[in-house]
Structure formats: structure tokens, C-alpha cells
Amino acid sequence: MKVLRKSGASMVVWKLVRFSRIEGESGGSTEMKRFNMDMNVTSMKKEGNELLVDFTYRIDYSKEVGFIILNGQVQASGEKKELDEIVAGWKAKKLPVEFAAQLSNVILYNCEINGVLVSRVLAIPAPVIPPNITTAGST
Numbered sequence: 001m002k003v004l005r006k007s008g009a010s011m012v013v014w015k016l017v018r019f020s021r022i023e024g025e026s027g028g029s030t031e032m033k034r035f036n037m038d039m040n041v042t043s044m045k046k047e048g049n050e051l052l053v054d055f056t057y058r059i060d061y062s063k064e065v066g067f068i069i070l071n072g073q074v075q076a077s078g079e080k081k082e083l084d085e086i087v088a089g090w091k092a093k094k095l096p097v098e099f100a101a102q103l104s105n106v107i108l109y110n111c112e113i114n115g116v117l118v119s120r121v122l123a124i125p126a127p128v129i130p131p132n133i134t135t136a137g138s139t
Contacts, residue, residue, distance in 0.1 A: 010076040012051070012099065017110040024122045028062035031070040032125040033104045036060045039107055044090040046083045051076040053103060057111040059127040068110050074103065079089075 036059070043054040053074040060067045078086075088094045095103075115127045 010086065012076050012082065014076050014102070014106050016075040017072060017106065018075070019070055019072040019114065021069070022114075022118060023069040026066040026122040026124050027062075027064045029062070030123065030125060031089075032061055032065055033125055035125075037127065039104070039111070040130075041090070041103070044087055046080075047085050049077050049080060049083065051078065051083050051086065055107050057107060057115070059115055061124065066122060068115050068118050068122070068124075068127060070114060070118075072110075074106055080129050082124065096111065 015063065036125070038056075038060070040056050040057045041053055043052075043058055045052050049068075055072055055074065057070040057072075059069075086099055087094065089099075112128060119126045
């Protein structure tokens, strides 16, 4: 997947999302009232023209339902100067806004899809919120 930056600036190319650890537990109940999602970038480093971003994605249901944890790495490539700026920004806790949004979307997209697969194996509700569709006149 390629993502271009605005104003003709350089681009970051998202290459791969690889999962290194998948953990989950079913508490036995399938009644879901809500869940909490937490996503964290745990490390970021540059190797040549490659950017390696480690992350943890966690879904916590109630204790009776269970949890899912996905650890992995996003691999991207780009121009050396841009990647240096991104890594420096991460270390200073000031990622470029556009990059942070793109990275979050890449991680969320991949984790939500794989979270659904893990939830099926554990026989717990999928970690997605289905839309609530109403018709005219209904409340």
C-alpha cells in the first residue's frame, strides 16, 4: 500500500504488517456489552531505507468474556531524510500528524481483521462495533 504525502513531498510506502505474538482468552461468556481497545507503538527504528515499527494491540472485554492481544511490526520504506525525521519525532513524542494517522490506520486495519479471526477461534464476540441502522419513524 502506498501513501503519498501532501504538497508533492516524499512518500512513505507501507510494505508489510507481521504478527509476532497472538494471545487470547475466553472467559466462557459471549454476552458483550462493550470492549476497550488499546493500541501502542512500542518501538520505532530505521534500518537503511526501512522503517520498523513495533506495536501492541489489545482488546479487553469484560472478565467473563475474555481478551485478545496482537503484537507485531509494521515495515515501511521511504527517503532517508524523512525516515530520520519520523524516528526523531517518535523519540521526542511528536510524530508528524499525517504519518501518525497513516500508521494508526495501517495497524488498526490489520489488527481489526485479524482480531475477528482470533475471536472466532475463541468463540467470543468479534471486536467490531456493528452499525445501528434505523428506519424513518423508528426510535
